Amino acid sequence: MHTEPDAAGSFIEQARRAQIVQSTIEVLAEQGYGAASFARIAQRASISPGLITYHFQTKDALISAVLATVEGRLDAAMANPEGEEPESYPAALEGMLRRFAEHCRTHGGEISAMTAIRREVQGEAVRQAVARTDRRGSAELVAFIREGQEHGQFRAVDPALYATVLMSAMGEFPRFRADDVEEQRRVxxxxxxxxxxxxxxxxxxxxxTDPADPTWSAP
Incomplete structure (x- = not known):
């Protein structure tokens, strides 16, 4: 099979960029945002620091690529499996959160890297990218909650408040790490x-169904 030089070059460049992004994720997860220098990332990737700057001229550009990669993988993991339709809005919410928790368990390094970026980011471009992602995620969640309320399956809570609390909890969830798989799944x-x-x-x-019901008692 004949491969055009431009196509081959593009493939090689994409593979190299992916390698750099993955090495950055590993450094961020293990050593934190402050330690994620081009020198350390290059050492992890077994390449020269100059090769990183060839593909990513600034650290902000590299961190933005890392964030987009990790968030893209997380979005894909949280989506409904193809051909599966949840039977209700609560079931859809449960499935989404269950898949989120499982992705956190199986891709802890990626989640740690994303958390490090979100907590310690200094570059304005990355801050704006984080803000855009948060606004999009919040808007999607609010719209979903409103739909569930219109169908009578979600309580009449303030959608924006619920979305804010849930998204904050999703940011903190990766901290709940247990010693073994079964304990992690129980949590x-x-x-x-x-x-x-x-x-x-x-x-x-x-x-x-209703804590205000006189027959209700706390466990």
Whole structure:
């Protein structure tokens, strides 16, 4: 099979950029944002620092690429599996949060890198990218909650408030790391249940629908 030089060059450049991004993720996850210098990233990738600047002229450009990569993978992981349609809005929320928690467990390094960027970022371009992502995520979540409320499946809570609290909790969730897989999954199940039951009009397992009901009693 004949490959055109431009196509080959493009493929090689894309592969090199992907290698640099992945090495940056690993350095961020292990050593933090402050330690993610071109020198350390180059050492991890077994390349020269000059090769990084060839593909990413500034650290902001590299960090923006890392953020886009990690967030893209997370978005894909949280999406409904192809051909699967949740039976209700609470089920859709549960599935999304369950997949988020599982991705955090299996891709902890990526999540740690994203968290480090969001907490310690200094460049204006990256700050704006983070802000855009947050606005988009919040708008999508608010629209989803409103749809669920219109169908009578979500409680009449303020959608923006719920979205803000949930997104904040998603940012903190990766800190809840247990010693073994089963414990991690138990914590994840409790976390997911907490947010689904908080907004669903149907009670969760073993719960009554209305705490104001005189027959209700706390466990």
């Amino acid at each position: 994840a199940a409790d976390w997911v249940s907490l947010f689904v039951n908080a907004i669903s009009t149907t009670a969760g397992p073993g719960e009554d």
